[in-house]
Amino acid sequence: SQTIHQWPATLVQPVGSPLSLECTVEGTSNPNLYWYRQAAGRGLQLLFYSVGIGQISSEVPQNLSASRPQDRQFILSSKKLLLSDSGFYLCAWSASGGGGGYTFGSGTRLTVV
Amino acid sequence: GNSVTQMEGPVTLSEEAFLTINCTYTATGYPSLFWYVQYPGEGLQLLLKATKADDKGSNKGFEATYRKETTSFHLEKGSVQVSDSAVYFCALSAYSGNTPLVFGKGTRLSVIA
Numbered sequence: 001s002q003t004i005h006q007w008p009a010t011l012v013q014p015v016g017s018p019l020s021l022e023c024t025v026e027g028t029s030n031p032n033l034y035w036y037r038q039a040a041g042r043g044l045q046l047l048f049y050s051v052g053i054g055q056i057s058s059e060v061p062q063n064l065s066a067s068r069p070q071d072r073q074f075i076l077s078s079k080k081l082l083l084s085d086s087g088f089y090l091c092a093w094s095a096s097g098g099g100g101g102y103t104f105g106s107g108t109r110l111t112v113v
Numbered sequence: 114g115n116s117v118t119q120m121e122g123p124v125t126l127s128e129e130a131f132l133t134i135n136c137t138y139t140a141t142g143y144p145s146l147f148w149y150v151q152y153p154g155e156g157l158q159l160l161l162k163a164t165k166a167d168d169k170g171s172n173k174g175f176e177a178t179y180r181k182e183t184t185s186f187h188l189e190k191g192s193v194q195v196s197d198s199a200v201y202f203c204a205l206s207a208y209s210g211n212t213p214l215v216f217g218k219g220t221r222l223s224v225i226a
Contacts, residue, residue, distance in 0.1 A: 006156075032211055043218035044157075044202065051211045059213075090156050094214075100206060101147050102214055104156035 002027035006091045006105030013112055019064075019078040021108050023091030026072065031093040033074040034102065035066055038088040050074060051096065086112045115140045119203050119217035126193055126224050134188040134220045136177075136203035144205040146170075146179050146186040147214070151200045160188075160201070193224045 003026045013019060025031050035047040046059045048066035056066050063082060067075045074091060088109050092102040120135040138146065145164045149157040161170030166181035175190045186203060203217040 034213060044216045046213055049211075049213050092157075097211065100145070101159050101162055101204075102157075104149075104158070107154075107156045109154075 002093075002103065004091065004093055004103055004105045006108060008108060009106065010109045011111070013081050013110065015083055015112055016080050019076070019081050019085070019110070021076040021089055021091075021110075023074045023076075023105055024072055025093045028072070028093070028095070030071060030096045032096055033068060034092040034094075035074065035076050036090040036092065038090065038107075040087070044090070048076070081112045083112050086110055115144065115205060115207060115212075115215045117203050117205055117215050117217040119201075119220050121218075121220070122200075123221040123223055126222070128195055128224055128226050129192045130224075132188070132190040132193045132197075132222070134201055134203075134222070136186045136188065136217060138184050138186065138203075138205050140184075140205055140207070142207065144207055146177070147204040147206070148175070148177055148186070148188050149202040149204060149216075151202065151219070153199070157202060193222070195224045195226055198222055198224045 006023045032051050034049045036044045049057050050068045064078050088107050090107045091105040094100050094102045116139045118137050147162045148160040150160045151157045161172040163170040163179035169178045177186050177188045200219045200221045202219045204214045206214050
């Protein structure tokens with residue numbers, strides 16, 4: 001069966017520090033991968049999605065970036081965190097070709113102090 | 114473009130009350146429709162889905178019917194429990210291609226004993 005792993009579960013980082021969140025999927029090939037952010041009391045904001053290795057689509061310009069170095073690995077990064085980067089980050093995958101639903105990871109609670 | 118509109122929350126109900134969370138959509142073609150649930154501190158879980166008009170998705174006592182004529186996918190449950198307290202997201206997926214899911218803004222449900 002397919003599983004999605006996201007870590008760490010919680011993270012407290014100072015302003016200006018770098019960030020790296022990792023997401024991996026098991027049990028499937030060539031998944032579509034997504035990073036979402038959920039600010040406190042707000043809805044879901046799509047940050048990046050990828051339909052293949054090295055293919056990244058950015059939905060919102062900001063100081064975050066994403067990379068997909070391997071088929072089932074998706075990384076969210078920042079060189080210098082801002083206070084406004086605080087939130088709940090969710091990784092998700094779906095079958096390639098679209099039309100189906102997503103499976104979400106358990107999320108990372110990021111607090112920038 | 115595709116969009117989803119959900120009723121704004123929060124919704125507060127007493128245990129065993131009837132629940133309706135409204136969801137309407139705008140889409141080209143024939144999208145698939147989903148309801149996701151997010152319990153506190155967790156990622157989103159797929160609650161139910163429907164892939165064509167007049168389909169009824171159901172799970173854990175929740176139901177939603179894909180109504181093409183009214184472009185709606187309202188979530189209902191006959192008797193809510195305290196454990197149903199969560200945020201509920203309506204979403205749609207384009208019929209084909211790798212376009213990301215479009216989510217509504219979410220509706221927070223609180224059920225009190």
